[in-house]
Amino acid sequence: xxxxxxxxxxxxxxxxxxxxxxxxxxxxxxxxxxxxxxxxxxxxxxxxxxxxxxxxxxxxxxxxxxxxxxxxxxxxxxxxxxxxxxxxxxxxxxxxxxxxxxxxxxxxxxxxxxxxxxxxxxxxxxxxxxxxxxxxxxxxxxxxxxxxxxxxxxxxxxxxxxxxxxxxxxxxxxxxxxxxxxxxxxxxxxxxxxxxxxxxxxxxxxxxxxxxxxxxxxxxxxxxxxxxxxxxxxxxxxxxxxxxxxxxxxxxxxxxxxxxxxxxxxxxxxxxxxxxxxxxxxxxxxxxxxxxxxxxxxxxxxxxxxxxxxxxxxxxxxxxxxxxxxxxxxxxxxxxxxxxxxxxxxxxxxxxxxxxxxxx
Numbered sequence: 001x002x003x004x005x006x007x008x009x010x011x012x013x014x015x016x017x018x019x020x021x022x023x024x025x026x027x028x029x030x031x032x033x034x035x036x037x038x039x040x041x042x043x044x045x046x047x048x049x050x051x052x053x054x055x056x057x058x059x060x061x062x063x064x065x066x067x068x069x070x071x072x073x074x075x076x077x078x079x080x081x082x083x084x085x086x087x088x089x090x091x092x093x094x095x096x097x098x099x100x101x102x103x104x105x106x107x108x109x110x111x112x113x114x115x116x117x118x119x120x121x122x123x124x125x126x127x128x129x130x131x132x133x134x135x136x137x138x139x140x141x142x143x144x145x146x147x148x149x150x151x152x153x154x155x156x157x158x159x160x161x162x163x164x165x166x167x168x169x170x171x172x173x174x175x176x177x178x179x180x181x182x183x184x185x186x187x188x189x190x191x192x193x194x195x196x197x198x199x200x201x202x203x204x205x206x207x208x209x210x211x212x213x214x215x216x217x218x219x220x221x222x223x224x225x226x227x228x229x230x231x232x233x234x235x236x237x238x239x240x241x242x243x244x245x246x247x248x249x250x251x252x253x254x255x256x257x258x259x260x261x262x263x264x265x266x267x268x269x270x271x272x273x274x275x276x277x278x279x280x281x282x283x284x285x286x287x288x289x290x291x292x293x294x295x296x297x298x299x300x301x302x303x304x305x306x307x308x309x310x311x312x313x314x315x316x317x318x319x320x321x322x323x324x325x326x327x328x329x330x331x332x333x334x335x336x337x338x339x340x341x342x343x344x345x346x347x348x349x350x351x352x353x354x355x356x357x358x359x360x
Contacts (some may be wrong), residue, residue: 128288215346
């Protein structure tokens, strides 16, 4: 270990000292040392202040977190977003007006309508990002402050959810005999546009929105529709025409809207409407509310088929065994056949086809 008398120690110290310090006098060094001591004291006090503020901030964050947990306790009040607004906080206030701090915040505001049929304006939306909200969204709000706490999944009618076939259809084309021509037609109209969407877009081919199958009962209309759904790996929704005839006004049209909304959410999907002639009646003037409701339901179906924003990943396969209704003048089904743009006639298989099917 080097001693204090060792010259090398002092040489190393002098090498580490800057030239500016070596040129300073003793008084200047003392004064400089006092300045450094005062700066150190100031920095220590600043560190203590920042540490105190940090602890206070942590306590506040913890307190706010506990409040959020209390406010987010279930149950929520279910509401719908009516409109999103951009309110300018720089608008000139009237003289003597009270200053609302919430209204001075920049950002989007929301108008919501609760399940109790009350409408509220929210200058502060809540815990949900305003950019992720859109009119019509279902949200959960606090029962007291009405702040939006969480977005809820889209609500569908329970009857529409029951129409969805949970298990994927397993039918194959080989299970169907005597309908080779009809199978080929449905493959070209339904399966190929869904499995090879890019090729149709590149070639500029507009595929049909759906297929209308008609023929006597027991000719395999439902079986062929399930086979198409199995080949496309699509969600299969089975609707029955009589199910769409409801007692209350607008209920049938709502079922149609919810069915198509569910199909778009779970696209690609196929909607199979059996016994379509139950609602596809001739247009006529009637004073009975039931007749008008049937026509409203059919018109809503036409609107969903050829609306402003058609979805090519949702196909409709309609089936009916009343061919005579198709030939009636001013029938709603006449318009439907134009919207579906493809018809497939189902016939009873020939004897040779039946024998071939039984042999397999």
